[in-house]
Amino acid sequence: MxxxxxxxxxxxxxxxxxxxxxxxxxxAKQEDLKKEFEKVLKIDTTNIKPLFYPYDDIHLYLxxxxxxxxxxxxxxxxxxxxxxxxxxxxxxxxx
Amino acid sequence: MKNFEIIIGIxxxxxxxxxxxxxxxxxxxxxxxxxxxxxxxxxxxxxxLPTINKKGIELAIRACSALKMEIDTLVKFDRKNYFxxxxxxxxxxxxxxxxxxxxxxxxxxxxxxxxxxxxxxxxMEEDTAKQIHKDDLTFIDYNRxxxxxxxxxxxxxxRSADEACAYVEKLREVLLFLKVSDVxxxxxxxxxxxxxxxxxxxxxxFSNKVEVKNLNSISNIKRAIEFEVERQTKMMLNNQxxxxxxxxxxxxxxxxxxxxxxxxxxxxxxxxxxxxxPIQLDENWVDECIKNSPELxxxxxxxxxxxxxxxxxxxxxxxxxxxxxxxxxxxxxHTNNYTKVANILISDIQAQLNNENTSIxxxxxxxVYLAEMINLVDQSVISSKHTKTILPIIMxxxxxxxxxxxEELNIKMISDENEITNLVNPIIESNIELLEQYNERPERVxxxxxxxxxxxxxxxxxxxxxxxxxxxxxxxxxx
Numbered sequence: 001m002x003x004x005x006x007x008x009x010x011x012x013x014x015x016x017x018x019x020x021x022x023x024x025x026x027x028a029k030q031e032d033l034k035k036e037f038e039k040v041l042k043i044d045t046t047n048i049k050p051l052f053y054p055y056d057d058i059h060l061y062l063x064x065x066x067x068x069x070x071x072x073x074x075x076x077x078x079x080x081x082x083x084x085x086x087x088x089x090x091x092x093x094x095x
Numbered sequence: 096m097k098n099f100e101i102i103i104g105i106x107x108x109x110x111x112x113x114x115x116x117x118x119x120x121x122x123x124x125x126x127x128x129x130x131x132x133x134x135x136x137x138x139x140x141x142x143x144l145p146t147i148n149k150k151g152i153e154l155a156i157r158a159c160s161a162l163k164m165e166i167d168t169l170v171k172f173d174r175k176n177y178f179x180x181x182x183x184x185x186x187x188x189x190x191x192x193x194x195x196x197x198x199x200x201x202x203x204x205x206x207x208x209x210x211x212x213x214x215x216x217x218x219m220e221e222d223t224a225k226q227i228h229k230d231d232l233t234f235i236d237y238n239r240x241x242x243x244x245x246x247x248x249x250x251x252x253x254r255s256a257d258e259a260c261a262y263v264e265k266l267r268e269v270l271l272f273l274k275v276s277d278v279x280x281x282x283x284x285x286x287x288x289x290x291x292x293x294x295x296x297x298x299x300x301f302s303n304k305v306e307v308k309n310l311n312s313i314s315n316i317k318r319a320i321e322f323e324v325e326r327q328t329k330m331m332l333n334n335q336x337x338x339x340x341x342x343x344x345x346x347x348x349x350x351x352x353x354x355x356x357x358x359x360x361x362x363x364x365x366x367x368x369x370x371x372x373p374i375q376l377d378e379n380w381v382d383e384c385i386k387n388s389p390e391l392x393x394x395x396x397x398x399x400x401x402x403x404x405x406x407x408x409x410x411x412x413x414x415x416x417x418x419x420x421x422x423x424x425x426x427x428x429h430t431n432n433y434t435k436v437a438n439i440l441i442s443d444i445q446a447q448l449n450n451e452n453t454s455i456x457x458x459x460x461x462x463v464y465l466a467e468m469i470n471l472v473d474q475s476v477i478s479s480k481h482t483k484t485i486l487p488i489i490m491x492x493x494x495x496x497x498x499x500x501x502e503e504l505n506i507k508m509i510s511d512e513n514e515i516t517n518l519v520n521p522i523i524e525s526n527i528e529l530l531e532q533y534n535e536r537p538e539r540v541x542x543x544x545x546x547x548x549x550x551x552x553x554x555x556x557x558x559x560x561x562x563x564x565x566x567x568x569x570x571x572x573x574x
Contacts, residue, residue, distance in 0.1 A: 070132055
């Protein structure tokens, strides 16, 4: 059982902030989730190597350092929630 | 302070000199209009996928080879997850678990003593966007996001600020000559993080290590380490715990300032990058990359002093700049007077570069014309004093050959025997009394005549030919 502190740390890593009530709700939900995952834990994985990809393969392809592609600055800035001049802007997060 | 042993490990982030980014085909740029050199992959638009820059891998292989590392030819990448807008994906692609290079070494020289620095790893990753924090906003330029980097990490084997500086200087030289990076600390293409801890001599345990991040000059590396050693020593002597933390160097106060402590440290939850399958490099291609690596400064240094007979000081001055080195090597393809090329480069040309605050590749000066000027002096076509006239012209304008300039300025030296004889005869005739001194003071006589010859020709007579004719004519007159 993961405690409240675990979720507070997780929230910090994700740059999120939860109220005490929200954390309590998350902690309560985890029991249900854990039951689901227990089914997975019953699978015998003895001598099975971890698989990182949907299929195990090795590639040889490398891109040549020649052709360049860019997208218009207007598109970049219009896709950003806020912008100013040539820059994407966000609320300052450093002290 | 002498009671404590200093332990330093260094991490360098080096921007790779590629045309395009490490995982996208957007151009790599510096100083361009913000947010113009980016594409869908850099901005993490849905559906975009990374592709690996072959040149980036080649440059990493060059660096690994020069640093005597074991190279892993099965290239794998990992994700370093963190939520921050300097990378739009929410993670950085890096090589946490399988660095391309490991277990290397670099020999440094500290005040005449050689030391082998153990290098733990070299891995490839991508740079982040540039941020400017102003008032209550952060302005983000994604042009830098995705630029290829190699991170080179030493083991904690350095024992002083001088050793740390010597290591970074040597590494910088190696990467510069390999053309892996332009390694400009002031522009951020080489960034240094230093881990510093101390322990009383005779004890096994170190204090907690303190990391000072983003040092952008050799002098700041030295100052930051010296400050940290003094700060940690005072704390240890006062029985205060040294906190494991990340600090930054403030050069206005010459001190380090805390950024975050270990308790604030993020867990990056690394895992294998699922969008990039492992890539098996062709062993023959890897061998070719190593074989075709540019010559290192250390090899050039030996060649310059042994083969070209430059002083070690002159060789070192030329080798401080890759542009100067390339210019020198091009010029000596066209003249055998290597020392003269070096002398002019180090004195006249360097002074001009300093005045204009520029580098030699930005000047109009052609190495071929510099060599031509030196050859014309060596062949007595022009006098060496005329190089002072010609050099400023060829430094500004490369449209005319040196011979054309010599002819336009009419400064070609007179070497023809008949022409000199015709010039010397009237001088001797008007100095007949002077010849009487020839038996007692021959030098006075010939030098006086030579002086007058130079005066009437504006110094344009070949001195050796002139003197031979003067002696011959004076002696025939006396006989």
